[in-house]
Amino acid sequence: MKRIFISLLALGVFVGLVTTALHNNSTENTPLAKLNEQYARKTKPSVDHSLFAELKKKFTKPQQVTAACISCHNGRAVEVMQSTHWNWERTEYIAGKGIRPLGKRNVLNNFCIGISGNEQSCNRCHIGYGYSNASFNFKDSLNVDCLACHDNSATYVKAIDGAGMPDPSVNLNYAAQHVGKPDRTNCGTCHFFGGGGNNVKHGDLEQALFDPSRDVDVHMASDGPDMECVDCHTAQKHQMLGKMYSVSSMNRNRVQCEQCHSAMPHESDILNEHTYKIACQTCHIPLYAKVNPTKLHWDWSTAGKLRDGQPYEEKDSAGTDVYMSIKGSFVWGKNLRPDYIWFNGTASHYLVGDTIDPTKSVMLNPLFGNYDDPDSKIYPVKIHRANQIYDMRNRYLIQPKTVSTKAGDGGYWKEFNWGRAAEEGMKQIHLPYSGKYGFIETEMYWPINHMVSSKDKAVQCTDCHRRNNGRLANVGGFYMPGRDYNPLVEHLGVGVLVLTLAGVFLHGSVRLAVSRKRKKVK
Amino acid sequence: MKKEYVYRSFERFWHWMQAALIIFLGITGFEIHGSIQFFGYDQAVKYHNTAALSFLVLIVFAIFWHFTTGEWRQYLPTWKNLRAQAEYYVFGIFRNAPHPTKKTVLSKLNPLQKLVYAGLKVLVIPVMVMSGLLYMFYRYPQRYEVLGLNVHGLEFIAIVHTIGAFLLVSFFIAHLYLITTGNTVTSNLKAMITGYEDLSKEDVKGDPDSEINEPVYSK
Numbered sequence: 176m177k178r179i180f181i182s183l184l185a186l187g188v189f190v191g192l193v194t195t196a197l198h199n200n201s202t203e204n205t206p207l208a209k210l211n212e213q214y215a216r217k218t219k220p221s222v223d224h225s226l227f228a229e230l231k232k233k234f235t236k237p238q239q240v241t242a243a244c245i246s247c248h249n250g251r252a253v254e255v256m257q258s259t260h261w262n263w264e265r266t267e268y269i270a271g272k273g274i275r276p277l278g279k280r281n282v283l284n285n286f287c288i289g290i291s292g293n294e295q296s297c298n299r300c301h302i303g304y305g306y307s308n309a310s311f312n313f314k315d316s317l318n319v320d321c322l323a324c325h326d327n328s329a330t331y332v333k334a335i336d337g338a339g340m341p342d343p344s345v346n347l348n349y350a351a352q353h354v355g356k357p358d359r360t361n362c363g364t365c366h367f368f369g370g371g372g373n374n375v376k377h378g379d380l381e382q383a384l385f386d387p388s389r390d391v392d393v394h395m396a397s398d399g400p401d402m403e404c405v406d407c408h409t410a411q412k413h414q415m416l417g418k419m420y421s422v423s424s425m426n427r428n429r430v431q432c433e434q435c436h437s438a439m440p441h442e443s444d445i446l447n448e449h450t451y452k453i454a455c456q457t458c459h460i461p462l463y464a465k466v467n468p469t470k471l472h473w474d475w476s477t478a479g480k481l482r483d484g485q486p487y488e489e490k491d492s493a494g495t496d497v498y499m500s501i502k503g504s505f506v507w508g509k510n511l512r513p514d515y516i517w518f519n520g521t522a523s524h525y526l527v528g529d530t531i532d533p534t535k536s537v538m539l540n541p542l543f544g545n546y547d548d549p550d551s552k553i554y555p556v557k558i559h560r561a562n563q564i565y566d567m568r569n570r571y572l573i574q575p576k577t578v579s580t581k582a583g584d585g586g587y588w589k590e591f592n593w594g595r596a597a598e599e600g601m602k603q604i605h606l607p608y609s610g611k612y613g614f615i616e617t618e619m620y621w622p623i624n625h626m627v628s629s630k631d632k633a634v635q636c637t638d639c640h641r642r643n644n645g646r647l648a649n650v651g652g653f654y655m656p657g658r659d660y661n662p663l664v665e666h667l668g669v670g671v672l673v674l675t676l677a678g679v680f681l682h683g684s685v686r687l688a689v690s691r692k693r694k695k696v697k
Numbered sequence: 698m699k700k701e702y703v704y705r706s707f708e709r710f711w712h713w714m715q716a717a718l719i720i721f722l723g724i725t726g727f728e729i730h731g732s733i734q735f736f737g738y739d740q741a742v743k744y745h746n747t748a749a750l751s752f753l754v755l756i757v758f759a760i761f762w763h764f765t766t767g768e769w770r771q772y773l774p775t776w777k778n779l780r781a782q783a784e785y786y787v788f789g790i791f792r793n794a795p796h797p798t799k800k801t802v803l804s805k806l807n808p809l810q811k812l813v814y815a816g817l818k819v820l821v822i823p824v825m826v827m828s829g830l831l832y833m834f835y836r837y838p839q840r841y842e843v844l845g846l847n848v849h850g851l852e853f854i855a856i857v858h859t860i861g862a863f864l865l866v867s868f869f870i871a872h873l874y875l876i877t878t879g880n881t882v883t884s885n886l887k888a889m890i891t892g893y894e895d896l897s898k899e900d901v902k903g904d905p906d907s908e909i910n911e912p913v914y915s916k
Contacts, residue, residue, distance in 0.1 A: 182710045189714065193751040445742060451836060547849075549838035636738035642731045654852035657731040657738065661856045668863030675867045679874040682786075689791045 210435055214400040218356070220327075225352035234347035237304050237340065238317040243351065245316065252316035254413035260302045260324075262313060263290075267424045269523055270543065278422050281604075282524060283572050285539055285561035285617040286370035286473060287502075289527075292603035293578040293586075299333045300365040307338035309603065321354070328353035329360045336578070359385055359395070362404040370470065372496070376421075378469035378511065378557040379460065379625040391465050393629045407434070420540055420622060426520025426550070430624070432456070452653075454552040456624055457515060458634040463557065463623050468495055468507035473561040476614035478503035479591040486591070501577070501588040503562075513555030513623050515650050517544035522620075527604050530570045536560070536616040537572070546652035553650055555623040563617055564593060566601075568609035572617075576600040700893040701802055708768070709892055711759045718752045719865060726862055749829050756826070771806055772815045779808040790878060800896055817868065821861055828858040 224230055229243045245252050259265050264278030279297075283289045290297040291309065298306040303318045305311065312318065320339060322331045331350040334342040341347065367373060367381045374381030389396040394407075407430050408417040417430040432455040439447035449458070463469070478500060481487070486500030498504045525531075525539040544551035564573045576599040579586025585599030593612055601608040639647045640657030647655065704712070725745035727733050736744060763769040781797035786809070789797070798807045806814065832855065835848035848854070879885035880895075888894035 182706065182713065185710055186714055186717070189755075190751065193747065193754065443739075445739070448836070451838065636742075637734075640729075640731065640738050653850060654855050656729050656851070656855060659852070659855070660730065660859065661852075664856055664859055664863070668859065671863055671867045672870070675870045679870060682790075683874060683877075685791055689793075693793065 211400055214402050220355040224354050230351045240347050240351050241317050241319050241321055244321045252319045255319050258413050269424045282422055285563050285619050289574045291574050292576040292600050295338050295580045296336045296578040298338050301339045303339050305338050322350050324357045324361045325354040326350040327355040357405050358403055374467050374469045379463040379623045381467050383466035389629055393627050420522045424522045424524055452552055454554045456555050457553050459627050460555055460623050461628055461634050462510050463626050464509050464511050465626055468509040470505055471508045472506035475503040476562045514558050515553050515647055516556055517551045518542045518554040519544040519548050519550040528571055528606055536618055539617050539619045542620045557621040559619045561617050562614045564612050565615045566609050567611045567613045573597045574600040574604045699897045700895050702892055703802055703888055703894045704892045707762050714755055718748050721748050772811055774812045774815050775808055782807050782809045821864055825861040828854050
């Protein structure tokens with residue numbers, strides 16, 4: 176008995192020692208606390224612009240505001256004119272296609288498709304005045320719209336179909352006197368409404384971020400650090416950090432969570448090790464489109480139905496557009512689990528004139544990456560699918576003219592004639608149109624970076640480490656514990672166990688039976 | 698009745714510690730494998746790693762003990778009586794035949810035990826330890842100045858580890874049953890708990906109907 180006791184005691188001490196030795200007792204959480212404190216301090220502009228005489232002179236044209244800005248901030252407009260916000264194009268290397276200019280100026284998407292021929296409307300979101308057609312003068316610094324980004328009064332708005340000109344109702348003097356660092360209103364006015372409405376494009380960038388709760392976005396939360404876009408999307412000489420793979424292809428100029436949080440911010444080693452192959456966003460953005468729906472599918476082919484000769488719109492019970500005569504039918508989604516892909520930071524692009532295989536869905540911006548590539552990590556994405564117009568004989572996508580600025584210009588949204596819209600749109604991008612159009616399925620990949628959840632809402636182990644329906648069920652190229660197994664080993668292994676059990680039961684029963692029999696005989 | 702001290706205190710400690718760890722590693726391991734749910738995945742991983750390291754420590758002590766005491770010789774496989782022992786389990790045991798080999802302090806293991814335990818010691822356990830360490834320390838790719846084994850993928854490691862796990866569970870089931878095939882149903886178990894066993898009862902070539910060999914399957 177004593178020996179048993181001693182053995183048990185020894186066992187207890189042994190287990191105790193080993194667990195203590197392996198247990199890491201550090202619970203200090205200072206890096207995050209420091210960040211919270213740092214971003215809680217809001218800076219105020221160092222000068223009061225409302226006192227400057229230059230800004231009190233009555234402005235009749237927006238260019239006069241720019242001139243007034245430049246009169247003090249000389250050189251800044253030149254910086255702006257080197258930015259992607261201004262040029263809507265940058266020189267990018269695309270694997271397999273070489274060095275090409277890439278940007279809103281020339282790429283096609285599967286939302287409103289492209290700006291060519293439609294500048295009067297689309298280019299409301301250009302940070303300039305009067306980019307109404309391809310011949311816009313990108314060299315004229317007076318066309319830089321300082322207020323679009325620097326008005327802090329939230330009174331400055333650009334006119335609908337105004338090619339970037341301010342709405343006539345805007346008091347330019349008031350706006351000019353209330354300038355400062357860009358805030359969410361400045362960025363969100365364009366970036367939350369891309370694609371023709373709130374949250375249409377991104378899914379993780381929408382008007383709810385003007386004043387989100389912690390559940391929606393832990394960084395921008397009014398009851399949290401209340402961060403501005405530019406706190407992460409920092410700028411040097413008006414060159415903003417960050418870009419989107421809908422209009423770019425190279426692994427550069429990206430905003431990284433690691434800028435603030437370091438590469439291995441977790442207390443747990445196992446979680447830190449996940450960062451070798453898993454992007455922060457993958458676990459920390461479990462859901463996107465948390466407040467308002469985002470567009471998942473856009474079918475242009477159903478556009479053009481009219482009632483009494485007039486275009487119309489249909490909404491679902493939640494008030495979301497499901498059909499518009501000018502645009503076709505939509506499928507929306509809310510509170511979505513992202514799709515997941517391997518991504519190394521580089522992408523390809525469909526470029527105007529690229530021939531397509533009409534039997535397959537066309538990937539407009541395939542994102543590159545796989546497990547074997549050391550630069551790849553698993554990222555969350557929104558996949559937007561569409562059915563959009565293409566030239567059936569020439570086998571390329573069509574840039575249709577959608578916006579109509581004058582009668583008979585072919586703008587689809589007035590004339591509802593795809594043939595004319597294709598003809599006029601293709602003239603703008605200098606490609607022949609065969610006269611025969613069709614509709615083809617296309618896909619776009621939008622990495623999800625915003626709407627970060629608090630850590631208690633992050634993706635949990637078994638959301639991925641599970642046999643069925645895991646979040647990474649379709650992400651291949653590697654073995655993941657809990658998800659993967661070798662079917663042969665599994666079957667043989669279970670077989671061996673079953674045989675062993677059966678053998679034991681059989682052997683035991685016979686022994687028991689024989690022994691009973693023997694006892695009776697006795 | 699003469700009881701002999703067959704299993705020394707460290708040996709018993711080692712045996713039960715190993716038993717507990719293997720059961721625990723089995724439960725946590727198959728949870729990580731996705732077969733069962735018990736502790737919760739993150740806990741299972743933590744526990745499995747801790748238990749694995751404890752097992753390594755135990756193995757170091759056990760190896761030391763085996764060599765310093767010379768007990769390692771107990772596991773040297775032999776052809777002698779191997780067939781007889783197998784035949785005993787297949788036929789003799791039902792006829793109440795005597796054990797073909799005598800258990801003594803100097804030769805505790807029958808030929809089949811020698812073979813199976815040696816197999817565990819030189820094959821299954823080392824393979825599990827190696828694949829387990831690779832599983833723990835593989836990194837792909839090595840990043841952020843963290844040192845690790847730059848093994849490209851987990852698949853081979855994981856499959857080997859899984860095969861070993863199935864073998865160990867299978868051994869565990871058979872072992873639990875074979876404990877009952879001693880002189881009496883509980884004599885082996887008692888010996889491994891107390892250390893003492895009455896080896897004089899062990900009759901190798903006695904009368905099958907003798908009182909001594911009466912098994913106590915039921916009371």
